[in-house]
Amino acid sequence: xxxxxxxxxxxxxxxxxxxxxxxxxxxxxxxxxxxxxxxxxxxxxxxxxxxxxxxxxxxxxxxxxxxxxxxxxxxxxxxxxxxxxxxxxxxxxxxxxxxxxxxxxxxxxxxxxxxxxxxxxxxxxxxxxxxxxxxxxxxxxxxxxxxxxxxxxxxxxxxxxxxxxxxxxxxxxxxxxxxxxxxxxxxxxxxxxxxxxxxxxxxxxxxxxxxxxxxxxxxxxxxxxxxxxxxxxxxxxxxxxxxxxxxxxxxxxxxxxxxxxxxxxxxxxxxxxxxxxxxxxxxxxxxxxxxxxxxxxxxxxxxxxxxxxxxxxxxxxxxxxxxxxxxxxxxxxxxxxxxxxxxxxxxx
Amino acid sequence: xxxxxxxxxxxxxxxxxxxxxxxxxxxxxxxxxxxxxxxxxxxxxxxxxxxxxxxxxxxxxxxxxxxxxxxxxxxxxxxxxxxxxxxxxxxxxxxxxxxxxxxxxxxxxxxxxxxxxxxxxxxxxxxxxxxxxxxxxxxxxxxxxxxxxxxxxxxxxxxxxxxxxxxxxxxxxxxxxxxxxxxxxxxxxxxxxxxxxxxxxxxxxxxxxxxxxxxxxxxxxxxxxxxxxxxxxxxxxxxxxxxxxxxxxxxxxxxxxxxxxxxxxxxxxxxxxxxxxxxxxxxxxxxxxxxxxxxxxxxxxxxxxxxxxxxxxxxxxxxxxxxxxxxxxxxxxxxxxxxxxxxxxxxxxxxxxxxxxxxxxxxxxxxxxxxxxxxxxxxxxxxxxxxxxxxxxxxxxxxxxxxxxxxxxxxxxxxxxxxxxxxxxxxxxxxxxxxxxxxxxxxxxxxxxxxxxxxxxxxxxxxxxxxxxxxxxxxxxxxxxxxxxxxxxxxxxxxxxxxxxxxx
Numbered sequence: 001x002x003x004x005x006x007x008x009x010x011x012x013x014x015x016x017x018x019x020x021x022x023x024x025x026x027x028x029x030x031x032x033x034x035x036x037x038x039x040x041x042x043x044x045x046x047x048x049x050x051x052x053x054x055x056x057x058x059x060x061x062x063x064x065x066x067x068x069x070x071x072x073x074x075x076x077x078x079x080x081x082x083x084x085x086x087x088x089x090x091x092x093x094x095x096x097x098x099x100x101x102x103x104x105x106x107x108x109x110x111x112x113x114x115x116x117x118x119x120x121x122x123x124x125x126x127x128x129x130x131x132x133x134x135x136x137x138x139x140x141x142x143x144x145x146x147x148x149x150x151x152x153x154x155x156x157x158x159x160x161x162x163x164x165x166x167x168x169x170x171x172x173x174x175x176x177x178x179x180x181x182x183x184x185x186x187x188x189x190x191x192x193x194x195x196x197x198x199x200x201x202x203x204x205x206x207x208x209x210x211x212x213x214x215x216x217x218x219x220x221x222x223x224x225x226x227x228x229x230x231x232x233x234x235x236x237x238x239x240x241x242x243x244x245x246x247x248x249x250x251x252x253x254x255x256x257x258x259x260x261x262x263x264x265x266x267x268x269x270x271x272x273x274x275x276x277x278x279x280x281x282x283x284x285x286x287x288x289x290x291x292x293x294x295x296x297x298x299x300x301x302x303x304x305x306x307x308x309x310x311x312x313x314x315x316x317x318x319x320x321x322x323x324x325x326x327x328x329x330x331x332x333x334x335x336x337x338x339x340x341x342x343x344x345x346x347x348x
Numbered sequence: 349x350x351x352x353x354x355x356x357x358x359x360x361x362x363x364x365x366x367x368x369x370x371x372x373x374x375x376x377x378x379x380x381x382x383x384x385x386x387x388x389x390x391x392x393x394x395x396x397x398x399x400x401x402x403x404x405x406x407x408x409x410x411x412x413x414x415x416x417x418x419x420x421x422x423x424x425x426x427x428x429x430x431x432x433x434x435x436x437x438x439x440x441x442x443x444x445x446x447x448x449x450x451x452x453x454x455x456x457x458x459x460x461x462x463x464x465x466x467x468x469x470x471x472x473x474x475x476x477x478x479x480x481x482x483x484x485x486x487x488x489x490x491x492x493x494x495x496x497x498x499x500x501x502x503x504x505x506x507x508x509x510x511x512x513x514x515x516x517x518x519x520x521x522x523x524x525x526x527x528x529x530x531x532x533x534x535x536x537x538x539x540x541x542x543x544x545x546x547x548x549x550x551x552x553x554x555x556x557x558x559x560x561x562x563x564x565x566x567x568x569x570x571x572x573x574x575x576x577x578x579x580x581x582x583x584x585x586x587x588x589x590x591x592x593x594x595x596x597x598x599x600x601x602x603x604x605x606x607x608x609x610x611x612x613x614x615x616x617x618x619x620x621x622x623x624x625x626x627x628x629x630x631x632x633x634x635x636x637x638x639x640x641x642x643x644x645x646x647x648x649x650x651x652x653x654x655x656x657x658x659x660x661x662x663x664x665x666x667x668x669x670x671x672x673x674x675x676x677x678x679x680x681x682x683x684x685x686x687x688x689x690x691x692x693x694x695x696x697x698x699x700x701x702x703x704x705x706x707x708x709x710x711x712x713x714x715x716x717x718x719x720x721x722x723x724x725x726x727x728x729x730x731x732x733x734x735x736x737x738x739x740x741x742x743x744x745x746x747x748x749x750x751x752x753x754x755x756x757x758x759x760x761x762x763x764x765x766x767x768x769x770x771x772x773x774x775x776x777x778x779x780x781x782x783x784x785x786x787x788x789x790x791x792x793x794x795x796x797x798x799x800x801x802x803x804x805x806x807x808x809x810x811x812x813x814x815x816x817x818x819x820x821x822x823x824x825x826x827x828x829x830x831x832x833x834x835x836x837x838x839x840x841x842x843x844x845x846x847x848x849x850x851x852x
Contacts (some may be wrong), residue, residue: 216699224682224714
């Protein structure tokens, strides 16, 4: 029994799960309706659904970020990429409500699928640029992606010509606000990306290669792994997830704001990865952990709002909780704790 | 001048890790003015014993007394403060700092509120001069070869006013000249009354320097002997625990010549890399071991790296099976059936956090590509097969490879490459830091693979080993090939004469 418990606490997912449960219980304590889910107009409504829905863009980015971090890298340009891709898709769709022969129709500047593909392509190009700097030119990841982080919002401003571009094309709103079979559509997107990624990581050698490169890049290269190409594509993929996130964000607020879209989302994504138990030093990674990490952040944010913490100090509250969580996840502290928890009499 | 009272006594030290008992009732006595060697095979517990003494690991049971006082260091710093200094097997310094900073890091002399850089420079120069090393201490450490870095680590340990100096395989990356320098320094320290604990795999060095020998086997204390009273053969027998005669270590069998292919598998013409290696001609045949002979820095590793596509080449051609190829990256070389066990096992070979299984199938998987993933069952089968075949000592294939001892890691790396079914195997110092029994096993494995028709390029800084294993030897000096000899007609002296003669 003790042995089982000890193995359980050593599992990578144990502490993230404990934290998430705790966070939910805190919410439940203050708000007895926290776990309630009701059906309105055939759609599921409730705090949990809300949290999942709101977390979607960040979860997507955190998944791409997990792979980048596993290769010993980091990508702080994803927020800027969200702004660029959002600007592209909003400007291309634009749209207006036209009444023709007494029938309302929505008209977009270019067909919506074209706009979406273009936005994703632009995001991919951002990633290729990052990959080129990191894997090709050998720049340090934080510096390389800092370039796009700074320049990206400028590029987005160019696309939107300094305006906040509003979208009037209703079909586009489905991505961020729509429901399919009662569940928010954005969650399907997260699920599809997650499943595709889990498949790539576990059913192909991608996971092994990424971990090998993250743990010992030289040894990985000497084993015949094309480490540079791998790192290059990982950055490209990370930006692509930012592009997908941009679609949800833009659709959600029905506009593209070059200055504020995806602002500091990179920090939340990195935090989600860290909370999920993936070391920022690279190597072993855990996508499910990242998912839980992302939900911890969103649940915390939700708690802060629903508890009515004054807005001016909510960042402080968030910081304190994050600090406590990180502390609990440090392997040193855990080693100390499990020593005291599991063998009190053995020291003698 | 050996005093009767030991300065340091370790008594009944026990330490176990999950699943393994690393030390069981081990004893150790260090006397001032004496050099004490701890001998044992890989996994005998030497490293753990040292870690227990230096505060890296806390023993589960037993006591340590320094000058009669019970001590229990819980960190390296604490151990250093009470006078126990250590130089580890792998250089534990900061490559991006200067030599002087490395020597004084963590205990910079202060002058008021500022660090006294002048004193640091002066004293580190003096500390190195005592080891007969004369370099600019303001240069970055990484600019120097590993051998010099090792000496810097020793200088660092010496400058902390230690009473007990522990050297964990300090010589594994030094050439003979440097070993002699180190020994000179050690003898000086010994004359000053320092107690020195010395761990090495080299028998010659053990006898050259040590007064007393403690032998460990499988974590158990076997005995303490005076070096003068223990013959080499007895030492080997106590270490291995079974009868091994020294002549079997010197096994020399090049076998029949028929197995050697007619045409070279790899033929390099004028292969060179400006500023790195002068153009070199090499023919490597399947079924034959080509040794690279030469001193440290003669271009042995550089040659290997060129043939594996690691270093950029700007002259010459490579033909594989008669076809010209361009080896521009390791993955290209792997596709051509070339395998490479690098010199630095820890930083270039193993992927420490991955399991033994994952490490073994890594190169095979890389060759298959991302999408042709080996099913886990197949991976386990391959790993288990090689673990058995090569005698890798581990409870199972799922342990992180970093937990294995050096010799077993090396075997796992061999397995990684054998799993790819290579046509040529490059071995750069495959036996470094490995005990005699494992050395023997690895060289036997190499020979066996060669008999099966593998082409082998063998590099070692121990000339006797090169002679023993190789069929032919290409002799290198100053990053240039100066000749080739048949190992049957050569002995160590003739190779060294060749190296020296060309110099004159």
